[in-house]
Amino acid sequence: MKALDTWERVLLALIVAVYVGFGTGIDGFLSPYAVADSTYNVSEKALIALAMALLVVAGEIDLSIAATMALASLAMGFAMKAGAPLPVMLAVAAATGAACGALNGWLVTRWKLPSIVVTIGTLSLYRGLAQVVLGDQAITGYPETLSTWGNGSVGDVIGVPWLIVPIEFAVLLVAALAVGLFLHRTVHGRRLYAIGANPVASRFSGIAVDRYRFGLFVFAGLMAALAAVLLTGRIGSTRPNLAMGWELDAVTIVILGGVAIEGGRGSIVGTVLAAVLLGSFTFALGMLNVSGIVMSMIVGALLIGAMVLPRGVRHLRTRFA
Amino acid sequence: MTKPTTPMRREWLLLGIIVLLALAVGARAPVFLTWRNALDIGNDSAILAILVMGQMLVLLTRGVDLSVASNLALTGMLCALAAKAWPALPLPVLVLMACAIGAGLGFVNGFLIMRFQLPAIVVTLGTMSAYRGAIFVASGGAWVNDHQVHPAIKGLPRDTLLGLPMLIWCAAAVVVLALVLLRWRREGRELYALGGNPSAALYAGIPVSRRLVMAYTLCGALAGLAGLLWVGRYSIAFTELASGYELTVIAACVIGGVSIGGGVGTVSGAVLGVLFIGVINGALPVIQVSPFWQQAIAGAVILVSVVLNARADRHRGRQILERPAAALQGASA
Numbered sequence: 001m002k003a004l005d006t007w008e009r010v011l012l013a014l015i016v017a018v019y020v021g022f023g024t025g026i027d028g029f030l031s032p033y034a035v036a037d038s039t040y041n042v043s044e045k046a047l048i049a050l051a052m053a054l055l056v057v058a059g060e061i062d063l064s065i066a067a068t069m070a071l072a073s074l075a076m077g078f079a080m081k082a083g084a085p086l087p088v089m090l091a092v093a094a095a096t097g098a099a100c101g102a103l104n105g106w107l108v109t110r111w112k113l114p115s116i117v118v119t120i121g122t123l124s125l126y127r128g129l130a131q132v133v134l135g136d137q138a139i140t141g142y143p144e145t146l147s148t149w150g151n152g153s154v155g156d157v158i159g160v161p162w163l164i165v166p167i168e169f170a171v172l173l174v175a176a177l178a179v180g181l182f183l184h185r186t187v188h189g190r191r192l193y194a195i196g197a198n199p200v201a202s203r204f205s206g207i208a209v210d211r212y213r214f215g216l217f218v219f220a221g222l223m224a225a226l227a228a229v230l231l232t233g234r235i236g237s238t239r240p241n242l243a244m245g246w247e248l249d250a251v252t253i254v255i256l257g258g259v260a261i262e263g264g265r266g267s268i269v270g271t272v273l274a275a276v277l278l279g280s281f282t283f284a285l286g287m288l289n290v291s292g293i294v295m296s297m298i299v300g301a302l303l304i305g306a307m308v309l310p311r312g313v314r315h316l317r318t319r320f321a
Numbered sequence: 322m323t324k325p326t327t328p329m330r331r332e333w334l335l336l337g338i339i340v341l342l343a344l345a346v347g348a349r350a351p352v353f354l355t356w357r358n359a360l361d362i363g364n365d366s367a368i369l370a371i372l373v374m375g376q377m378l379v380l381l382t383r384g385v386d387l388s389v390a391s392n393l394a395l396t397g398m399l400c401a402l403a404a405k406a407w408p409a410l411p412l413p414v415l416v417l418m419a420c421a422i423g424a425g426l427g428f429v430n431g432f433l434i435m436r437f438q439l440p441a442i443v444v445t446l447g448t449m450s451a452y453r454g455a456i457f458v459a460s461g462g463a464w465v466n467d468h469q470v471h472p473a474i475k476g477l478p479r480d481t482l483l484g485l486p487m488l489i490w491c492a493a494a495v496v497v498l499a500l501v502l503l504r505w506r507r508e509g510r511e512l513y514a515l516g517g518n519p520s521a522a523l524y525a526g527i528p529v530s531r532r533l534v535m536a537y538t539l540c541g542a543l544a545g546l547a548g549l550l551w552v553g554r555y556s557i558a559f560t561e562l563a564s565g566y567e568l569t570v571i572a573a574c575v576i577g578g579v580s581i582g583g584g585v586g587t588v589s590g591a592v593l594g595v596l597f598i599g600v601i602n603g604a605l606p607v608i609q610v611s612p613f614w615q616q617a618i619a620g621a622v623i624l625v626s627v628v629l630n631a632r633a634d635r636h637r638g639r640q641i642l643e644r645p646a647a648a649l650q651g652a653s654a
Contacts, residue, residue, distance in 0.1 A: 061442075107624065111631045116385075116442060117581045121623035124568055128617025135613055248446055261440045291462065293560060297454020303447035304433060311437045 007258040007310065011273040015280060022284035029287060036153065036164045040234065042279025043168035044227040045246055046272065049253040050179045051223035053271045055115075055216050056254050057183070059196040059263030060108065062220045063119040066246035067126035068100040069228040070238075072221075074130050076229065077139030077238040086145055093225045100126055101221020105214035115217075123247065130240040139238040150234030168230050172272075175223070180268035188212070196263030245296075252299055253278060256306045278302075331578050335593045339600055346604040353607045360486070364478075366599035367492035368547045368554070370592060372570045373577070374499040375427075375543035377591050378536040380574055381503075381516045383583030384441035386537060387567050388430060389544045391452035394562035396422045397548030398456045401558040404471030412473045419549035420542045426452060427541015431534035449567070457560045465558040474553040488550060495543060500588045512536060516583030572619050573598050576626045597622070 023030040048065050055062050075096035079089045100122070107118045148156070154170050155163030183189035194202045195209050203209045232238055257274035259266025282295050347354035372389055379386045400419050404410055410418075426448070433444045478488035502509035511532050515522040523529050552558045571581075577594025579586030598619065605612055 107628070111628050113627055113631055114581060117575060117627050118624065120568060120571060121575075121620050121627065123620065124572065124616050124623060125620030128614070128620050131613040132611065132617055135611070248450065251443070251446060255443055261443050291457065293457040293462075294454050296450040297458070300447040300450030300454065304439075304444060304451070307439050307443060308433065308437050311439075 008267070008270050008273060011257070011270060011277055015273065015277050018277065018280045018284060022280075022287075026284065026287050029284060032164060034283075034287075036166055036169075038280050038283035039166055039169040039172075039276075041282070042275050043166070043172045044231045044234075044243075045249050045253065046172050046275035046279075047175055047223050047227040047230070048220070048246065049250040049257075049271055049275055050175055050268065051216075051220040052250045053254045053257065053259050053266060053268060054179065054183060054192060055220060056251075056259050056261060057196050057263060057266050058192045058212065058216055059199060060115040060213060060216065061119065061251070061261075062101075062104060062217060063116065063247045063251075064100065064104060064122040064126055065119075065220055065224050065250060066243040067123045067130070068097055068221050068224040069231065069243040069246070070130040070240060071100055071126050072097045072225040072228040073232045073238045073242050074133060074139070074240075076232060077142075080142065081139065086143055090229060093229055094222060097221035097223075097225025097228070098218050099221070100224070101218040102214070104221075105217030108217065109210040109214050127240070127244075130242075134238070134240045136240075140236060142232060142236055146229070146233035147236055148233075150230050150232070150236075168234070171226070171230065172275075175226075176268060176272045180272075183268055192216075193264055196265075198264075249278075249299070252303045255303055332587070332590050332593055335577070335590070335597065339593065339597050342597075342600055342604065346600075346608055350607045353604065358603065358607075360489075362596075362599045362603040363489050364486060364554075365602065366595050367478075367488040368550055369569065369573060369598065370492040370595045371495045371543050371547045371550070372566075373573045373591050373595050374495050374588070375540035376570050376574050377499070377579050377586055377588070378503075378512060379441070379540045380571075380579050380581060381512045381583060381586060382533055382536050383516050383519065384434065384533070384536070385445065385571065385581065386427070386430060386540050387442065387445040388426070388449040388452055389540065389570055390563045390566040391449045391456075392423055392426045392541055392544040393548040393551060393566070394558075394560070394564070395426065395452045395456045395459070395548070396545035397552035397562060398460055398465065398558045398560075400549050401465040401470055401474065401552050402459065404474055405465060405469050408471060410471075410473075412477060415471075415474060416477075416546070416549060419545040421545070423545015423548065424538050424542035427544065428534065428538045430541065431537030434537065435530045435533045453560070453564075456562075460558075460560065462560060465552075467556045470552060470556045470558070474549065475556045476553070478550050478554040488554065491546070491550060495546075496588060496592060503588055508532065508535065513584055516585075518584075569598065569619060572623045575623050575630075578626075578630065580630065581627075 019030065028034055048069070052062060052065065072093040076089045076093040079092040084092065104115070104119055104122055107113055107122075108115045149167055152167050153163065154165045154167055155161050157167065183192065191202070191207050191212060194205070194207060195212055199209050228243070231243060253274045254266070254271055255261060256278065257266065257271035259271065278299065282299070285295050285298070343353065352358060372393070376386055376389060396419050399422055400415055403418065404415060430441075430445055430448055433439055433448075434441050478486060478491075480487045482490055503512070511522070511527045514525065514527055515529055515532050519529060551563060573594040574586070574591055575581065575594070576597050577586070577591040579591055579594075601618060601622070602615055605614060605618075
């Protein structure tokens with residue numbers, strides 16, 4: 001646990017470094033409005049990263065999570081076109097996400113398949129279905145409420161104008177708190193660590209391993225649906241390439257947050273800190289007019305650096321100890 | 322290493338499905354069964370076959386290389402830019418350059434995975450975006466268009482030899498080399514041993530780290546070659562070139578019976594996997610199904626074939642207590 005604490009301190013220091021470094025370099029980067037703006041893009045990614053963190057802790061992975069978002073957004077769009085009111089639209093999105101997750105979970109648990117292969121397959125399947133249904137079209141004309149959820153701030157809703165925390169970020173904080181309490185403060189969370197560390201021993205010690213795995217995949221689908229609702233509301237349309245490639249961002253956040261890819265280690269605090277770090281860093285690069293593809297290059301390099309660094313330090317320590 | 326019976330039966334089954342599929346499509350649209358169309362499918366599958374041979378070497382070691390498509394695009398772009406800047410470069414130099422750049426990029430993957438004991442999927446996920454971004458940095462976001470692509474690069478896949486395009490000859494050469502490596506060379510056999518049981522391979526005196534780096538370097542070199550051929554065939558190079566193609570490559574491997582858990586897979590199976598994808602993609606426009614279906618069908622086929630593989634494994638009584646997450650851990654497991 002000690003090492004994890006150290007890693008979270010490193011992340012915290014990096015966040016401070018980003019805000020101080022870019023804050024002195026870029027005019028207006030430290031203004032409250034810019035800080036609030038910097039959370040938009042990362043809030044949705046962090047939501048799916050939370051679910052991904054649970055999966056990775058339990059030794060699984062879900063690469064289809066962004067494609068699930070596309071399908072959930074699509075289902076919500078069709079519900080709207082069919083004249084459904086907002087609550088029904090949300091229910092349809094959630095049901096679609098849960099169904100996508102359940103298919104992943106069923107394939108992984110029933111057929112004993114590695115989740116990486118299954119979810120590469122379902123990534124292709126879900127994204128492909130979104131393309132088949134939508135082609136090169138888009139669904140637009142979402143109700144105003146959705147747009148408020150995506151773009152508004154908490155202050156607007158409760159009537160306190162100076163509270164400019166975006167609703168999306170508030171949702172993320174609530175979700176992170178819930179997931180964090182679940183993982184770190186309940187027996188179910190402890191069991192996820194056990195499953196990730198050694199699934200066979202966990203099964204022999206009486207943990208219903210497959211039931212937990214299945215539940216995690218369904219949860220990932222639900223979180224994807226939530227992220228899809230917020231993202232659709234924010235950009236106001238559904239396209240087949242919605243959230244394209246976000247599964248990689250989510251995995252990057254999780255790994256950068258100190259969750260071990262082989263399972264059994266990691267924390268929600270680290271994941272959220274990594275999300276904030278990535279969000280502020282890419283936002284700063286955006287203000288410097290760095291193009292998106294270069295940003296993803298830097299993020300890729302960060303991902304590798306985040307893994308090499310601790311191992312390199314450990315290596316040096318053993319050499320000079 | 323596997324008992325030879327089950328994979329053989331599996332390959333005949335796959336071949337049967339491909340033939341049936343081709344005949345069924347041909348019955349509806351006779352144009353599908355012409356020599357010309359077969360050449361088209363062969364041409365379309367050639368680059369995929371080259372990439373699949375490389376990916377297969379990596380999969381055998383319990384790894385995976387998600388950066389092949391980015392490697393392909395980066396190498397293709399660098400070769401196109403080099404040929405644009407120095408038009409005097411002869412073709413052999415370009416081919417060598419493509420293989421060398423690709424091998425270098427693959428070596429980076431292999432080195433990071435071996436030296437720091439990192440999981441292959443995460444490392445190649447990172448290099449996938451890093452290489453993709455490097456294309457933008459190298460080209461400044463500009464496209465290398467048809468008239469700017471060097472005629473030698475454009476000519477390479479189009480030249481014909483004995484009535485077959487060079488592209489198909491290249492793919493055939495790569496397949497034969499892979500076959501020789503994996504069947505008769507010690508280095509190739511050691512890849513199977515390494516994927517089957519890494520610790521046992523180490524105790525048996527196999528240079529595990531060197532073989533790992535070799536697999537990734539070869540995979541990179543083949544991706545580089547494929548990049549040059551891709552740019553030549555479509556005579557264009559841009560940042561998003563072949564984006565997402567790594568999934569098709571992995572799909573072809575999985576359909577061909579190459580196990581993502583390492584140590585299992587044959588060259589003939591992988592080639593059949595490539596042909597299967599080629600026939601499906603060739604058939605969709607012929608029977609007037611929207612090409613938007615391609616990706617969804619590829620996904621469904623991956624799922625069905627891994628489920629079938631899992632059942633075959635169970636019949637043989639393997640993997641009784643094996644962790645499903647073993648594939649995630651790379652060769653460090």
